[in-house]
Amino acid sequence: MNTRTTAVALIASAMLTTLTACDGDDDKAAATKPSDAPTLSAADREAAREAAGLPPKPSAATTAAYIKALDAINTDIVHGKTEKAVDRGLNTCSSVKSSPNDQAKLIDLTNQRFSSPTHPEGHGPETAEKILKVVRKHLCPDF
Incomplete structure (x- = not known):
């Protein structure tokens, strides 16, 4: 009986030690995080967009025409989320x-x-396919 009691006591002690060791110090973790993420200049953002194969962000007028054309197909395409x-x-x-x-691939990707x-x-x-035509016309006519 003493063996069982001793074994249970040792296991309980080991578990408590493990739980105590896992307790992290949140203040230390917060202190090591950078306070601000690095920011990119507008020129750097445009260069990154170009490198990724993306056209420049459309102007307000182009965006309005693009959204109007999508809404003409079906208002559920934009569903009130212009930026998206x-x-x-x-x-x-x-x-x-x-x-x-x-x-065929472009139509499938557009549908997704x-x-x-x-x-x-x-x-x-x-x-x-209709959405793809609108995208090509308004956002990337040079592609």
Whole structure:
């Protein structure tokens, strides 16, 4: 019986020691984190966009025309999230630049990117093709 009691006491002691050793000092961790992330200049951001195959961020007028064209296809494409629609379009431009002649692939990627709460799997190939035309016309006409 003493062996069992001793074994249980040793195991409990080891567990308490382990738990105490795992207790981190949050103040030390917070003190070692950098206070501010490095920032990029506008020129550096544009250079990074270009290197990634993305066109420059569209002007307000271009954005408005782009959103209007998408809404003309179906208002659920943008579903009130203009910035998200622009980001998805710019990402589509990257695909257009890397595979300009693979229309089937571009339509599939466009369908995957332009989903919405009511169309979580995309709007279908027919609508994706229309979206792709709008993206090419407004966001990356040179690709």
